[in-house]
Amino acid sequence: MDVLLPEWSPRRALVLRWPTRNDIWPYQAQAAQAATLTLLSSLAPLMAARDIQLQLEVVPEPTERFAALRQQLPSSIDMVPSGYADIWIRDCAPFYLGDPTSGDASATIVTDFNGWAGLDTDFQYDIQARTELCRRFQLNPQHLPIVLEGGSLHTNGQGLIVYVASSVLDRRRNPELTTAEFESVLREYFGAKTIIRLPQGLQSDETGGHADNLLAFLSPTQCVLSMPASGHIDYAQAVSYQRMLEQAGMDVMPVAQPALNLSAEEADSIVRREGVMSREAGMPLTASYTNGIRIADIYVVPQFGVPEDAQVLAQLRARCPDLTLVPAPARDILVGGGGWHCASHAVV
Template sequence: MPTTPDKTAATPILPAGLGFRMPAEFAPHEACWMLWPQRPDTWRYGAKPAQQAFVAVATAIAESETVFVGVNDEQYENARNQLPAHVRVVELSSNDAWMRDVGPTFLTHPDGRLALVDWEFNAWGGLKGGLYFPWDKDRRIRTKIAEMLGIPRFEAPVVLEGGAIHVDGEGTLLTTEECLLNPNRNPELSKTEMEGVLADYLGVEKVIWLPRGCHLDETDGHVDNLCCFVAPGEVALSWCDDEADPQHAISREALDVLQNATDARGRTFKVHKLPQPGPLCIAEEEASGIDRLSSSHPRQPGDRMAGSYVNFYIGNAVVVMPLLDPTRDDQAREILQRLFPEKQVIGVPAREILLGGGNIHCITQQQPQP
């Protein structure tokens, strides 16, 4: 099987045409992939507090599936000593630690084969709004993982991050117009053309376009911070009741779209509201420990962060959720436990991850069982 589409053929060989598709996150996993944080202009105090949070996330997920953590060589011993022995540490160089976005989108085939999609990556906007430069090491991660696993790699001709999409495994994909139609990603593609790419590479049949992502989300509105599938026909949506908060209008818009849409199987959506934490802002002492570089995204005291309980990870036997706000954590945990009664909901203190610009879902990428 070719590892890339055959550009010389009249009809390129694309994953969906070969029978591959992207399964839902709530389908069984073979493993979870993460990266180790160390970038000093993203993570404060040399990433030491963030590393503790990543260890907690990896440990929780490893309760029910193998966890791989990719590490730059100079951090290998540090990571190996901090992570539990059953978490597998591999040398896998990166520019930062957002595996959801720089890692592969895995595909499965009915005959038991595994493959991956290698999207283009430009650090969430390239030189026109991107969050750091360079991103050369991040760009090679998908190729390296394909080599490590010995599976086909399909190169996709579009810029797309894993956090920009969420699927139900039955033909439906969630995304936002703010992200996938942003001119700093693929300015030459129309909405219809983007839908064609998603169908060709992921095997989806219907795309649900939400207007915007969470307020001030620096990824240009990734859907995984706003809304995600928890079961076929069911989604969790970050919700804000305060009409004076900009997030209220965003969540309301998304709810209107979902209530007036059907999925690929013709089902109407059942929407479960998760309360928004906070609002959460960067404290003075949290901003002071970050290196200031011209090539990276500034983080200033008082800046509001795009905190969301929707940014959780669905494991085989666990759901790992961020703990972000003592006044809302328990309510969010109770809702998630109702949505996943057969799984253990584990809360992990995740403010350090949020300070870097994302959360638990952003730093993880599931490898499905073939």
């Protein structure tokens, strides 16, 4: 039986997007752009060595800015003109099913998307960009008429699927969908054999709760889990989630969850616009080391400029010696509402 493929299954390409919007990003998106350049420069030789295409979708206007960016990027990176809304490609991207042994894909599924229940009213441009991506890679997706964001679930590639109910079963997303109906969808269309229902995401998660801020599978039997400090509002929940994963046979590695906030300077530099969530000084940021990129034998480890960065890297090196770890600055991406997992999509 085919299952939802894991992120380490064979992939043709890794796709990211160039941040530009000044109504989401501080400092005219310049800090987020610098972080993106750093990551792309680190990934380019690794992707080339593994014969995985690295693409960057870019809003092509103005023309001179597009040309200038081409000069800054490694030559192996393909720049693709695109009309997306924002960089969070994961949540409106296809899902892939296939053989869990070979990793060969047999089906592609796309679902509905409504801008995280109205968080961003420009979401229709992300749907258009997904159509362009499917055409570019000659995908022939099946459409499933439910709102299901890519970050809201995770899989170990062996039929175990973890999802967050607070986002998937949100009345603003799927007003008529019940738990039983959704889990039936997971079994019928996504090959789920075991399902773990996580009731809530992190309190600071503006999506309403995504799995990629809570955990990441590094192999069929191992996952990392975001663990806040004792006394944090999310601590008891994290402990219960660790127990649930362990009961399902997972080797769980708890990693620190840094406490970060949007600064007044950052908030003041964001342009206010109707139809886009207002980002206020002091608001908590959802910093999570699980919101990284797992592809081939690589794990991109978010870095936030805090002491926990080195601690988590050391944990991963000790527990996952076969992984190639790529530390990547994520603080300036985080302020726009997501992490590197949210900002990436690997095409089967």
